[in-house]
Amino acid sequence: xxxxxxxxxxxxxxxxxxxxxxxxxxxxxxxxxxxxxxxxxxxxxxxxxxxxxxxxxxxxxxxxxxxxxxxxxxxxxxxxxxxxxxxxxxxxxxxxxxxxxxxxxxxxxxxxxxxxxxxxxxxxxxxxxxxxxxxxxxxxxxxxxxxxxxxxxxxxxxxxxxxxxxxxxxxxxxxxxxxxxxxxxxxxxxxxx
Numbered sequence: 001x002x003x004x005x006x007x008x009x010x011x012x013x014x015x016x017x018x019x020x021x022x023x024x025x026x027x028x029x030x031x032x033x034x035x036x037x038x039x040x041x042x043x044x045x046x047x048x049x050x051x052x053x054x055x056x057x058x059x060x061x062x063x064x065x066x067x068x069x070x071x072x073x074x075x076x077x078x079x080x081x082x083x084x085x086x087x088x089x090x091x092x093x094x095x096x097x098x099x100x101x102x103x104x105x106x107x108x109x110x111x112x113x114x115x116x117x118x119x120x121x122x123x124x125x126x127x128x129x130x131x132x133x134x135x136x137x138x139x140x141x142x143x144x145x146x147x148x149x150x151x152x153x154x155x156x157x158x159x160x161x162x163x164x165x166x167x168x169x170x171x172x173x174x175x176x177x178x179x180x181x182x183x184x185x186x187x188x189x190x191x192x193x
Contacts, residue, residue: 042097063087
């Protein structure tokens with residue numbers, strides 16, 4: 001016991017570091033969290049996204065909500081007591097949504113890529129995320145949802161296909177006219193079916 005206390009006195013930070021490492025907390029810590037700015041639909045959007053990704057092994061869930069106080073409401077123009085931020089998780093990826101008012105909008109310059117193992121998975125995400133979305137923004141697996149956020153719904157095998165010098169051009173020619181990606185068409189172009 002005295003050796004443990006001596007170790008704590010000598011390097012107290014080291015003990016906590018060792019505890020976290022042994023628990024795996026540092027290994028699983030997410031370093032970067034996407035922070036999404038909504039006009040006033042952050043909570044609605046978070047609930048929608050969690051419902052879309054609910055089938056992702058139970059790793060999609062709602063998190064903490066913070067509300068505007070007097071100071072924040074005054075500066076932002078948002079109502080006092082309304083949702084300011086909401087944390088949520090999609091397939092294990094943490095996000096924060098902010099109700100920040102009509103100052104900024106999403107652009108296709110930033111999108112979230114969803115790698116799918118099956119056509120059924122592609123169909124699921126495509127159907128849910130395109131509902132009430134921008135039909136003119138659908139091309140090559142890209143879409144814009146009803147909140148204006150851009151997504152890429154692609155087969156996990158697409159990376160492998162595009163890295164194959166012999167097949168990449170055939171795959172690209174098959175991919176370009178598609179809106180929702182058809183895995184059978186890509187596999188045929190790649191030469192696997």
